[in-house]
Amino acid sequence: xxxxxxxVRSATKVTADVLEAAERLQVVGRAGTGxxxxxxxxxxxxxxxxxxxxxxxxxxxxxxxCGMILCLARQIPQAAASMKEGKxxxxxxxxxELNGKTLGVxxxxxxxxxxATRMQAFGMKTIGYDPIIxxxxxxxxxxxxxxxxxxxxxxxxITVHTPLLPSTMGLLNDSTFAKCRRGVQVVNCARGGIVDxxxxxxxxxxxxxxxxxxxxxxxxxxxxxxxxxxxNVICCPHLGASTQExxxxxxxxxxxxxxxxxxxKGLAGTVNGQALSKAFAPQTKPWIALARALGxxxxxVGKQVQGSVQVCTLGTPLxxxxxxxTPAVAAGMLAGGAQKEVTLxxxxxxxxxxxxxxTTTHSDVVAERDDDGTGLLQVALQGTPHxxxxxxxxxxxxxxxxxxxxxxxxxxxxxxxxxxxxxASEPSVLPVLAGLLGKAGIQLxxxxxxxxxxxxQWSVVGLSAPLSNxxxxxxHVTEVFQLHL
Numbered sequence: 001x002x003x004x005x006x007x008v009r010s011a012t013k014v015t016a017d018v019l020e021a022a023e024r025l026q027v028v029g030r031a032g033t034g035x036x037x038x039x040x041x042x043x044x045x046x047x048x049x050x051x052x053x054x055x056x057x058x059x060x061x062x063x064x065x066c067g068m069i070l071c072l073a074r075q076i077p078q079a080a081a082s083m084k085e086g087k088x089x090x091x092x093x094x095x096x097e098l099n100g101k102t103l104g105v106x107x108x109x110x111x112x113x114x115x116a117t118r119m120q121a122f123g124m125k126t127i128g129y130d131p132i133i134x135x136x137x138x139x140x141x142x143x144x145x146x147x148x149x150x151x152x153x154x155x156x157x158i159t160v161h162t163p164l165l166p167s168t169m170g171l172l173n174d175s176t177f178a179k180c181r182r183g184v185q186v187v188n189c190a191r192g193g194i195v196d197x198x199x200x201x202x203x204x205x206x207x208x209x210x211x212x213x214x215x216x217x218x219x220x221x222x223x224x225x226x227x228x229x230x231x232n233v234i235c236c237p238h239l240g241a242s243t244q245e246x247x248x249x250x251x252x253x254x255x256x257x258x259x260x261x262x263x264x265k266g267l268a269g270t271v272n273g274q275a276l277s278k279a280f281a282p283q284t285k286p287w288i289a290l291a292r293a294l295g296x297x298x299x300x301v302g303k304q305v306q307g308s309v310q311v312c313t314l315g316t317p318l319x320x321x322x323x324x325x326t327p328a329v330a331a332g333m334l335a336g337g338a339q340k341e342v343t344l345x346x347x348x349x350x351x352x353x354x355x356x357x358x359t360t361t362h363s364d365v366v367a368e369r370d371d372d373g374t375g376l377l378q379v380a381l382q383g384t385p386h387x388x389x390x391x392x393x394x395x396x397x398x399x400x401x402x403x404x405x406x407x408x409x410x411x412x413x414x415x416x417x418x419x420x421x422x423x424a425s426e427p428s429v430l431p432v433l434a435g436l437l438g439k440a441g442i443q444l445x446x447x448x449x450x451x452x453x454x455x456x457q458w459s460v461v462g463l464s465a466p467l468s469n470x471x472x473x474x475x476h477v478t479e480v481f482q483l484h485l
Contacts, residue, residue: 005258007031008038009250010238016042027261029254030271032057032241034191036164040272045350047343050271051257055110056250057241062114064240065159065189068213069119072157072185073098075211077234099123104151106171107161107190108133108143115159116143127151152179157187164191172196177203183210189240192217197227204230215240273345276324284324287377288344290397291325293413293485294379294388295332300419300481301386301403306355308382309333313362315375322360329379330358376400397485402450402458411448411460413485418461420473420480424452429476433461440467 003022007029008014014028016039028038030052043050071077074095082089103119105112105128116126120142128143128151135145146154158180162168172186173196186209188195197218203209204227211232220238222228228235241250253269260266267277291311298309311329313321330347333356342350351358378401380387389401390413398410402419422429437444446462456478467473470480 005029005262007251007254007258010034010037010241012037014038014043019043019046019048027051027258029258031247031250031254034163035271036191038271044272044346047341047346049261049273049276049343049345051254051261051267051269051273052271053250053253053257053269056253057243057246058110058114060243060246061111061189061240062118063243064215064236065111065115065161065187066118068187068189068215068234069098069103069157069159069185071234072187072211072213078231101125101156102127102154104128104155104158105143105161106130106148106151106158108138108145109161111190112159112161113138113141113143115161117141124157127154148176149179152176153181155181155184157185159187160190160194162190162194164193168194170194170196170199172199174199174202177208180208182208184208185211185213187213189213189215192220197224201227201230204232276344284321286392286395286397287318287321287375288324288328289485290377290390290392290413291328291379292332292335293397293483294377294390294399295329296335296483296485297332297388297399297402297413297419298329298379298381298386299333299335300483301388301479302381302384304381307384308357308359310378310380310382311358311360312378312380313360313375314365314378316364318375318377319362319364321375322362325377326358326360330356333358399448399460403453405450405453405456405458407448407450407458407460409448412446412462413460414462415445415485416463416466417483417485418463418467418480419458419483420461420477421456421458422477424455424457426476429459429473432473432476436467436469436472437463440465442467 001021001023004024005027006025009031014037019025019039019042025048027049028043030038033052033054035050035052038050040050075093079093099122101124103124103126105116105126108128108130120126126143127146128138129145129148138145160171171194177199186195200209200212204212214233214235216238227233257268270277309329311326313325327344327347330351331342331344334342334350334354374392376389376391378389385403387403388399390397390399393410397413399413400407400410443464444461445464448460450458466482466484470482473480
């Protein structure tokens with residue numbers, strides 16, 4: 001309950017109940033690749049960052065896969081077990097050479113490519129499929145990419161290295177086994193469920209599949225032992241990452257990732273907070289503060305959270321900034337509402353649930369107000385006159401425009417800020433404000449006023465502390481609100 005961070009391996013389940021009980025939790029680190037044991041959706045809703053170490057066990061998983069392929073080709077585990085039973089069955093365990101055989105690699109990320117390059121050393125022809133890696137990129141490490149329909153009938157061996165997603169669940173099934181060469185050998189050291197276990201057993205029983213090597217199962221440990229006990233199946237109890245090197249590497253990597261996050265050095269291995277990965281760069285922090293502040297201002301002037309907010313980034317430096325500025329604007333819009341703490345991790349999800357739609361556009365055309373070429377951020381509540389625009393000067397977020405009223409000198413958006421709109425013919429506002437500040441012992445740190453629109457102007461006042469009572473001021477202004485940015 002009093003932890004800010006939690007590091008787990010595969011056996012520890014981080015459920016919604018665990019996340020709810022850990023009130024201070026900010027980050028869950030998984031020392032390994034798969035996050036099946038973490039309720040990522042519940043973590044996202046709570047604003048808890050989930051990170052993993054996708055590279056830490058890649059070599060160990062790849063080496064196990066290669067070992068599995070060799071064991072299938074020469075039936076090494078079965079022969080070893082036979083020897084321990086006192087037998088000498090040389091004829092029973094006739095194997096095959098890997099040289100000249102075709103290996104289909106489904107999933108060409110870190111592990112898939114390591115398997116492919118290693119098996120090429122045995123003279124295997126490697127073909128594969130990956131929806132993300134380009135054919136040119138895979139050709140560079142010796143894998144010819146083909147559509148799945150062309151892969152099935154060509155392979156002597158098939159190995160899977162994809163995450164477990166709705167699109168990869170049952171990737172090998174009754175239909176795909178029927179399209180394979182008779183006697184195809186199948187390896188799954190990725191995730192249980194990518195190979196349909198029922199279909200695999202049927203293919204083994206019919207001889208359509210000649211052998212399978214499994215390190216992972218749909219249910220672990222598997223209660224149904226039919227697959228495990230099949231004579232042409234070799235299996236391990238999920239040992240892909242079980243090497244001293246991988247365990248040490250993953251443990252060190254996740255610890256360093258959390259230290260880097262806590263000290264603001266950077267963010268790596270994010271599973272649910274891609275927007276945050278840019279948030280730690282020194283040049284982006286003030287822009288995120290600006291986006292959050294403009295969202296807060298827009299909520300205050302619009303007096304509503306529901307509706308559509310248009311976020312527009314202007315200027316070449318902000319071309320890629322929408323990914324992290326959009327959730328920051330949403331966080332500002334939701335700040336102080338019914339939701340618990342709003343972060344860049346959960347802002348868009350909570351906004352959607354609150355009935356707030358946030359869309360982003362970008363233009364390289366720099367606005368006239370962007371004197372130094374750093375860029376401009378605009379936010380608008382669609383269907384209303386409410387909008388705000390600002391930029392960053394040095395490292396300070398500043399307001400340039402509110403509801404069409406422009407500030408000749410941009411107003412800083414940091415700390416306690418009082419913003420009000422009043423008739424230009426009302427001269428008593430400043431004296432009243434000065435009197436209130438004097439009584440409360442609060443210092444006026446900055447004062448900026450906009451140009452006139454319809455006889456009224458906006459003022460932004462930076463304070464040393466918030467004013468506790470605005471009642472007297474409200475009698476002299478059209479509207480007033482106080483923010484802590």
